[in-house]
Amino acid sequence: MATVITSAALSPADVSGSSIGQAAAAGLVCLGRAGIDAADVDVLINVGVYRDLNIVEPSIAALISKRIGINLDYLHWPDQRAGFSFDLMNGACGMLNAVQAADALLSTGSARRVMVVSADTHPSMDRSRAGTDEFPYASTGAALLLEHTDDDRGFGRVHHRSLPGRHGVNGYLPLREAGPTGRNTIVIDRDDDVLDRMLDLAVDAVLATLAAQNSGTDDTGPVALDRTLLITSQPSPGFAAELAKRLGLAPGFAAQLAKRLGLPADGAVTVDGVHGDPHTSALVHGYKQAQETDQLTGHDRVLFVAVGAGLTSAAAFYRLADDGTRR
Template sequence: MGISIKSTGMSVATATTSAIEHSARAARGAMSSAGIEPEQVGVLINTGVYRDSNLFEPAIAALIQREAGIGLEYPEGVSRSFSFDLMNGACGVLNAVQVATALLETDSAQYVLVVSGDTHPSLQRRRPAADFPFVTAGAAMLLEKTDTPSGFGPVHVAELEGTPATRGFANIAEMGVHGRSLVTVEREDGFEERLLEVAGVAAGKAIGGHEGGLDLSRTALISSRPTAGFPAALAAQLGIAPEAVLGSGVVEGDAHTAALTAAYHQVDEAILAGYDTVLFVAAGAGPSAAATVYRLAPTA
């Protein structure tokens, strides 16, 4: 038995700058690709952090659920859907995989949909800038339980002591009447080196803990992208070949919470056929990191 990716979806359309709409579009894309109906999604988990107009209530997951058309009606005999936010920055998607695994293993849901996406609260930006280094985009990962050994292994985490390396916050003292449209994002000097260090620790745990050992020559790497060179630098640190770093594609920059799912979505199946496993690694504020090994289904 494994917890596997049934399908993925992504939204980078320029018609909207709303993280809610981007995430909902990605969710609809993932459901359509899988050929399932919205009422089959038992749980939706949102991991996005930077929100439309700095919304805090209600849960953004509920707004995405509504926009995606999930659980809007409760016909007799159909289980109800529910949703919630799970926020842990760049590591949020892998934390959501942990929660989804528990739900699916206990048959608490048929499918779990993990959505993510960030935007500048002003809703006036699409591309990264010095004061907000994140791409406006959305991504969705539909998870299911299968009777095969393919799927996610345990999620391993790591953190370093000291200052957070990178952080985002609402500066109440300076916002004045513009609190719904402003956010402060700070990256410390040398933040990339610290994120590489903590990512290497988490990845090392995942590699060392993989049952039967992990053949790095048959392992692809998908990681967060706090800088353009981060994935390649992490691969070199771990001993993974440069050509095994996957998933930049149309997202040019740091998609933050959507980075891992967006990268996987853009990888051609023919490329994945050349590997047995994918190492997912995310690193961000804390500094903290999470990593897991995803066993791919064997190709015919």
């Protein structure tokens, strides 16, 4: 039994700059694709970091659940099935932490379906302030529906690594300096060398994940990267391509390999059409783009890799269906 993506969705482009609205919109599309109702979601996890008005209470997940219609009021709920929601935050790695949390909930029978949503926004909810030098993150959202199934698909173990020292990225609200403008203020400090350090950590994370798979400490068996599609966080537009290059999946390498195997040349997904770093939604953006552009075809697995502030990384293989079709 493994945790499987049974539905994935992105927030529609015309949604407002509200992270709650974007995550809820993505969640509703995700439910529609899966053909299920809000009542069928047992747990909703929100992994978005930058939120409307810098709200810290309640969980943003509870506000998103209300928009989606999940467990509005247990006392007036027809089947007395309770829903639960909470925020899980770890920057760009949060989505994979949530996969790990969802796997624990699914494997212990605590939930049959877990929805993971993400969205980031400038706290002012002004879309023109997103994807800028001051606030590099895109105003966008995404949703994944996760379940356990008996087939061969699904996530392997999520592997984590962290680097001591400088955090690389610091996102915070300086309360004293902001004064009464705290609902519209956010500061993102990025070290000049952060992308290089993130790349180094990402390479380490991939090699460690690969080593764990090949040494049999993971239960999904040995795997090689040559039939693996890399879907990464996108701290810069060229991040995925650069990581692929360092891993020997560069266009030149991939093209040679692809020629021999009769496969498409691109070994890594670079998210297109998003203004800024899709941050906590990056992995779902990459996955959806790969689905829609048929980039999954010919690959046995996806390797999801996220690196973020800390620095921390998370990586996990995702075994695809044999016939190359995915939902």
